[in-house]
Structures are given as structure tokens and as C-alpha cells.
Amino acid sequence: xxxxxVELAGxxxxxxxxxxxxTCGYAFEYADFMDLSKLGAFVTKSxxxxxxxxxxxxxxxxxxxxxLNAIGLANVGLDxxxxxxxxxxxxxxxxxxxxxxxHSFEDYVQTCxxxxxxxxxxxxxxxxxxxxxKDGLTFGTHPGRLKELTAQVKKVLPDKxxxxxxxxxxxxxxxxxxxxxxGGADILSLVNxxxxxxxxxxxxxxxxxxxxxxxxxPAIKPIAVHLVSRVYRxxxxxxxxxxxxxxxxxxxxxxxxxxxxxxxxxxxxxALFVDPAAPVRICEGLxxxxxxxxxxxxxxxxxxxxxxxxxxxxxxxx
Amino acid sequence: xxxKQRQQVQATVLxxxxxxxxHYRLVLGVADFAQTEPGQFIQVSCRPVEREDExxxxxxxxxxxxxxxxxEELAGRMALLRRPFSLAGRKQTADGVELHLIHRVVGVGTxxxxxxxxxxRVGVLGPxxxxxxxxxxxxxxxxxxxxxxxxxxxxxxxxxxxxxxVAFCGALTRDLLPMTLLEGGTAGRVDAVEPLLNVEEFSRHxxxxxxxxxxxxxxxxxxxTQALERYLDxxxxxxxxxxIYTCGPEGMMKRVAEVAASRGIECQVAVERAMACGxxxxxxxxxxxxxxxxxxxxxxxxxxxxxxxxxxxxxxxxSDLLW
Numbered sequence: 001x002x003x004x005x006v007e008l009a010g011x012x013x014x015x016x017x018x019x020x021x022x023t024c025g026y027a028f029e030y031a032d033f034m035d036l037s038k039l040g041a042f043v044t045k046s047x048x049x050x051x052x053x054x055x056x057x058x059x060x061x062x063x064x065x066x067x068l069n070a071i072g073l074a075n076v077g078l079d080x081x082x083x084x085x086x087x088x089x090x091x092x093x094x095x096x097x098x099x100x101x102x103h104s105f106e107d108y109v110q111t112c113x114x115x116x117x118x119x120x121x122x123x124x125x126x127x128x129x130x131x132x133x134k135d136g137l138t139f140g141t142h143p144g145r146l147k148e149l150t151a152q153v154k155k156v157l158p159d160k161x162x163x164x165x166x167x168x169x170x171x172x173x174x175x176x177x178x179x180x181x182x183g184g185a186d187i188l189s190l191v192n193x194x195x196x197x198x199x200x201x202x203x204x205x206x207x208x209x210x211x212x213x214x215x216x217x218p219a220i221k222p223i224a225v226h227l228v229s230r231v232y233r234x235x236x237x238x239x240x241x242x243x244x245x246x247x248x249x250x251x252x253x254x255x256x257x258x259x260x261x262x263x264x265x266x267x268x269x270x271a272l273f274v275d276p277a278a279p280v281r282i283c284e285g286l287x288x289x290x291x292x293x294x295x296x297x298x299x300x301x302x303x304x305x306x307x308x309x310x311x312x313x314x315x316x317x318x
Numbered sequence: 319x320x321x322k323q324r325q326q327v328q329a330t331v332l333x334x335x336x337x338x339x340x341h342y343r344l345v346l347g348v349a350d351f352a353q354t355e356p357g358q359f360i361q362v363s364c365r366p367v368e369r370e371d372e373x374x375x376x377x378x379x380x381x382x383x384x385x386x387x388x389x390e391e392l393a394g395r396m397a398l399l400r401r402p403f404s405l406a407g408r409k410q411t412a413d414g415v416e417l418h419l420i421h422r423v424v425g426v427g428t429x430x431x432x433x434x435x436x437x438x439r440v441g442v443l444g445p446x447x448x449x450x451x452x453x454x455x456x457x458x459x460x461x462x463x464x465x466x467x468x469x470x471x472x473x474x475x476x477x478x479x480x481x482x483x484v485a486f487c488g489a490l491t492r493d494l495l496p497m498t499l500l501e502g503g504t505a506g507r508v509d510a511v512e513p514l515l516n517v518e519e520f521s522r523h524x525x526x527x528x529x530x531x532x533x534x535x536x537x538x539x540x541x542x543t544q545a546l547e548r549y550l551d552x553x554x555x556x557x558x559x560x561x562i563y564t565c566g567p568e569g570m571m572k573r574v575a576e577v578a579a580s581r582g583i584e585c586q587v588a589v590e591r592a593m594a595c596g597x598x599x600x601x602x603x604x605x606x607x608x609x610x611x612x613x614x615x616x617x618x619x620x621x622x623x624x625x626x627x628x629x630x631x632x633x634x635x636x637s638d639l640l641w
Binding site: 022023024025029032033045051053054057058059061062064066067071074076080217218270272273274275276277 | 323324325326363395397398399400443591592593594595597598599600601602603604605615616617618623624
């Protein structure tokens, strides 16, 4: 049986599949459907300093091979997270990362500082796809600002791995990836959802109350694979920073694409809504795939995509 | 927390029958299923269960071969997310459990369901959501369903068999009523609100019904809420321990809740919302609910908060909802 374990900047995971923030709740929501000990890691919903009720409904709409969401970071806020969710997370049978969002530098720093002391957490993932309330500019789309945010947060998280989740809504994702790495990110995760819109042609209005939302699901997978490949080759490989690939992963074949493109681990989001056991099933498929091609370790597959101009491999299986 | 009260299973289509112009009855058979209650729902995957990720023996890398051109993203016009349906009934048989659904064809998901043949397999996840609280033992249960909101009333009727109950069901017109109407029992008067044993799904449980159609093509002519009001006015003395249960279009349920509140009758409302997960993770099916104490979180300082139709509902107290 092939070795599926991975190590992300020293963070050891028994399996390469994680959950995407915002699609799996706070802790045990899917426990009836999946053996959580078979998850590489669990990533919580975004936590903000203050509790957030979220956007007006309607918050989701299904589109072809995908869905748009505009939840608005609805979450219990830091205080209730510490009081109500951390006791649950302490019982999780797999490594846990908390996702943190904010609307100012202080928001992020204060929330992350509170996370550093929690022994139930291995890592903190930064959701940088939020606008800064001060000037409305998104943290994750301006390399200078992203580097500054990453650096500030890194200082208060000496005991946790820092994952920066990159937004695809940028001109050049290698620029933001580089900024996050320079700011001190241990791990990059990509990609977050694509800003998109769906229209009710009879009412001549957007289908989402928020007008725009984030597109996810199989529809975005080819773009996400491309962006992982670009970040891997342009930034991450040389910097030695591992990538968690995400964006439309539903089956093990999708995961293989991301891993070949350069992801060291993968995360499943929208597909959890369809099949809450998807991460475990994907692992089973990955194991069979590796066995079939006599690849001993999953890590041997990371970035093994052969592009034109690359040194040809001796065998297709190596 | 880890008791498996919910499950993901493959069901077999036992019956798929068109009930009226737009509604279908789908009976799904499973070997076993967790305990279910009226008001609860299941999430149905409206696409073939054949997995696209199975490893086949012909999975071989062919250096001379062409690259695979087909991928999941080429799936075309097919539902990605599951669709939530309230249970219209449940039956224990020698072979297992029958889950009864009644759905209206409104899009790609329900269209796919309506085309299923007996014997085909369907992915089912559940049971999800809370339940209707049954009335006090000698209290009267008043069931009010509108259109595609009628199905959960049928399951509730099943559970209420032998108790004091009356059902009110309404639709635009006769052939949008997803029920078995017994001709012989119609009063023939478009202004009558006398409950009759003229709907097979209710009468088999001994529950009389008042049917209304907006155009008078069957039963009372007018809205089901008008029929309800008229009935309550005529039977006010019998309503002391009564409880009203309703599901249907938003405007209808709002009116039912108002009618109940004005008469001091308890009212339970089953809402419908678009949702992805059905388990509280996607946070999309929010509904505004009154908060008795604004100081208490969530949303301290406000006299309302969002609740999730999937896990806090779908059944809410009519008096709690902010319409």
C-alpha cells in the first residue's frame, strides 16, 4: 500500500486530503458520514474577531457545474469560538487548522494571537479575500499589503504553521504568492473562489442579494489547476513552500491533477455538500492510483507534471 | 455528537408516478433507514449514482494514445448539489423502508427525478432537520398545506392516525393537487368548508379534509387560508387545545400564522429555503427569527437573528418568524 502521508513545512499529515474552510462547519458536523480520523486535516469555517450574522439571503445559487455563494463570513466570532467550538476541536481525531478572516490589520493580529495558544490547533489559515474596512481594498489582491499582513500575523503565531489562502481574483497570482512567502507564510493554499455573478433574467436582478458571490465547484477546477501550476513553478518550488491545492476537487482524479501540478496536499470544498465522505473516498482512489503505477509515496507525485521544455522523464511512472 | 442518526445511502426507485400536472410521487426503497419524523427532510442527489471515479482495469498509461478529453466539468446540464425534499410518508415493509416523496418539476434536478424508472438507484442523505411537535393528546391538529407544501402534511397525517385532526389543502386548480381525490365525497358547493373524507391520503388515517382551489375546480373556491378562517370561525369552541401545522407558499404560511395568532392557536410552520448541505455547514438557508431577549447572542443588541432552515428548522413557531 502506497504511503499517502505528507509533510507540509514540518506539519505531518497522515493523509493528503483536507476540508476547505466554510464547507465543513466548525468541528463534527460531518461525523455521521465520514471517519474524521481519515482526514489529513480539518479546516474550520472563517473566524472573525466579532460575531458576524452574514449577508442577507439569498446567499447561494447553483450554476452549471458549480455554485455561487455570498455567505458574508457568517460566524460565531472569536469569543464564542473559544468558548463553544474549541472544546469540540480538542476532541477532533485529526489535525485542525483554523481559518481566520478580518477587516483590518488589528482584526487579523488580535484573532491570530488568540489562536496561537490553543493546543488543539496545528495551523492558522488566513482568509485574505476580505476588504479592509478602512479603504475597501482587499488584503489578498495587493502584494505589498499581503506581505505586510502576513508578516504581522506571523509574529503572533510563533507556535503554529501559517497558511495563506490566495485569491484567484488577481492579475498575477505569482505576485501575491511571492508576497505571502516573503511575509513568512509556511504554506500556501489556493485557490479561493472566483468573484462571479448570476442573473435572474425575468426579474432582471442578480440572483444573489449580495449581487456578486464566489464561484466554486467543478466549473473552476481547470483554472485552479493552472494557477497551482503557475504558483508551484513560479514561486513555491524554489522557495520550498508547500501548496494545498483546492478548487472544484470532487474525485481522486481531480486530486491527482492538482498534485501533479504542484500541490503537496489537496482540500475538498463544494464536493462535501454533495458527498460529505468525499475526502476519504478520494484517499482510497489515490492509494489505488499509486499502487497501479507502483509509486511508493504520494510525495513522489508532487509537481511531477511534465510540461513542454522539461527534461523528459525516463519512464512515465517515475 | 457521534451517534449516527443520519446516513448516506443508495435507494432504489420502487414507484415513480405522475400525480397531477406537475407533481410526482417518488417511492424510494432502502434496506434500513434512521428514525424519521414528520417535518424532517432528506437530501436527494439528482444525478446518476454511478461513480465517475471508479478505477477500471483499463486504466493504463498509453504513451502512443491520445490524452483523455473528457472530464467531470463536461457534465453539462445536470444538478450538482443535492435537492432537499420533505418526507411525504414512510412505510416499513418486509424488504426494508419506503421513503415517500412528492415533488414538483421545477428544474434540472426534479426533471431528472421525474424521468427515473423503477429499479434505478438514487443517492439519499438524511434524515435532516427538526420535526413537527405533535399536539396534546386530545388537542385538535389542523393541517394546512398549499401546493408543493402538502407532502409533509401527508406524513404528519400518517403519524396522527386515530387522533383528532382536520386537513386543509389548496392549490391554484384541481390538476395541481398532488393527492388522490375521491369524487363521490365532494359536496359540490364551492363555498362549503365542511371537512369530508374525500382525499384518500387523509381519509385512510381517518382525517377529513377541506380542499380549496383558487378557480373552484375542486372543493372550496378561494384560498386555503379563507377556508381555514371560515372553519375556525364556525368551530371556535373546539379550538382550545388545537395546534395548526402549515407548509406551502410563503404568503400562505404568513397568513396562516396571522390567523392562528389572532385566535390564540399555536402554529408550526415548515419553511422551504435553497440550501447546499442541509447540515448547517454552508450557512445559506438563513431565515429571520425573533429573539425574546435582544441582549442574548447571537447578534446581541438586535431583536432578531438568523436561524438555519436546515438544522434549526425547517419547522419554526409561526410567532417566531419575521416574514
